[in-house]
Amino acid sequence: MKHLFLILSLVFVDNSCTQSKINQDAITLEYTTQTRGAYKCIVINKKKVSTVNKYGEKPDIKTCSETDWNQLMKTLKTVDVKNIPNLKAPSEDRFFDGAAIANLKITYNGKVYESQSFDHGNPPKQITALVKEMLSITKKIE
C-alpha cells in the first residue's frame, strides 16, 4: 500500500512537471565575475546575449541563436533552480584574491534565484554545466 502511494505520487509529480509549461520568454540568466581590477557580466535571455566587460560600460548586445538557447534550456532543466541560493562553493580561493568572485542569478517570472558567491572556474557542481554553457555561448559570439 505504502509502495503504491509512493508510485502514485511519483507519477503525479512527474505529470505536474510535464504539464506545467515553462514560459521561456520569462527566463533570464545572469553570470557575473569580479576581482578588484576586473568585472564581467553576462546576461542571456531567449532573444539576446548581453555582455558588460567593465564597470559602468555599456553592454555589448548580440542575438541569442535558437540553437544556443535550446541547448541552454536543456542544461537548465537539469538544475534545481529553487535550490541555487543554497548551493555551497567547493573552494574559497576568492578569499585571498586567488580567483574572481562569481555569482549566478536566474530570474523566472520576476522571481530571482541568486547563488552565493563562488570561485570563478570552480562553481558548485550542480551548476557547472550551466555556467560552462553560458560562457561558451558568450565566447562563441565574441
Added chain:
Amino acid sequence: MKKVFLSMAAVAFLFAACSDDSKEAIVEEQNIDMSDFYVYTDSNDDLASKENKGKGNSKFCYAMENLNRQLNQNPGLEKKMYDVEYHTRKFLAGKGKPPKGGGGSGGGSGDTDVDVLPIQDNLGIINIPVYIHIVYPDANSISTSQINSQMATLNADFRDINTNLLPSGTTFANDATDAGFSFSLAGTFRHNDSRSSWGTNDAIKSAYPPITPETHLNIWVCEIGGGILGYAQFPGGNSSTDGVVLGGNYFGNTSGAYGLGRTATHEVGHYFNLRHIWGDGRCNRDDFVADTPKSDRSNGGCPTFPTTHCKSADMTMNYMDYTYDSCMYMFTDGQRNRMRAIFAPGGARSSMIGS
C-alpha cells in the same frame, strides 16, 4: 594496500585531531568561541545551525567535518587555519578583548559604533624583511625606483592613520589605526622568463621558490592574467608557497586606478590574516574584526559616503575592500590587533620576530 593504509592513517589523524580539539574546547570553553569561524562555506552553515541550537552545544569536531575532502588536495590546511584562528582569538581574549569575532554592529541596529582599542602586545614596530622576485621576459622592466616606491607605500600604509582623508559624517576616525609594521627590502631577484601569464595556482612559486619564508615576506612580481591584480596566502598555509604575488602593472607607483601600490597593501593584509572587509558572504558573514561594519558585498571604484549595505555605512576606504588605490587609506584597530596576534608567541608568523 597503500590506499587502505592511507585511509587508516587519515582516520587516525582525524581521531587525534578531534580529541585534541575537544580537550582544548573543554579547557578554554568560557573564553574562546570559535562557532562563527569558517574556512569553507558548507562547514559554516553546519556551525551556524549548531550555534542556533544553543551556545552550549557549539562544541564540534571541526577536523572531521571537512578532513576527507581536504586530505585530497591540501592535507591539514584547514586544521592549521583553525589553529591560527584559535590562537588569534585566545591571544586577543587574553588581552581583554571580546573573544568573539563579532560583526561591526553586533546584531544591533547597525548604527552602533563599535570601538576597539589597540592592544598592548609589547611587540613594538614589527619589521618585516622582504625578498622580491621579479619574473618577466625582461626582468629589468620593473625598475629599482618602482620597487622602492612599493616599499615606501607599504611602510606608509601600515603606519599612517590618515584620518584627515575621511569624509565628513563617518564614525571611522576612532577606528583608523597605526598598524605598527615596517618593511625592509632584504633582496631583489630578477629572473628573465618568457612565460606570458602565471595564473593563480602558484606556478610562479614552484618555478622560483620562496627564500626563507619563515623569516621573510616573499613577493613575486609577474604577469598574473585573468583580471587578477594580486593574490596572497593566509598564515597557516604551506611554507613552500608562502607570500604574495603581484602583477607588475599594480606594483609600486605605476598608472591608473591601481597605480599607487595598494594592491600590495591589500595582499599583505591577507598575508597577515585579514579577510575581506565584507566577510566574503552575506550580511551574517563576518571578517572576524569587531570594528569593521557588516556588509554583503565588495565595493569598487571610488564610492561616495555613505554607501550603505546591511543597514550600516560600509568602510569603503578600508584597505581590505575592493576600491581604487586612491580611495582606500585605512586599517582599523581591530584589524591591527588581528594582524599582530599572529606575531605573538605561538602565532603562525612569530618566527619572523627578531629576524
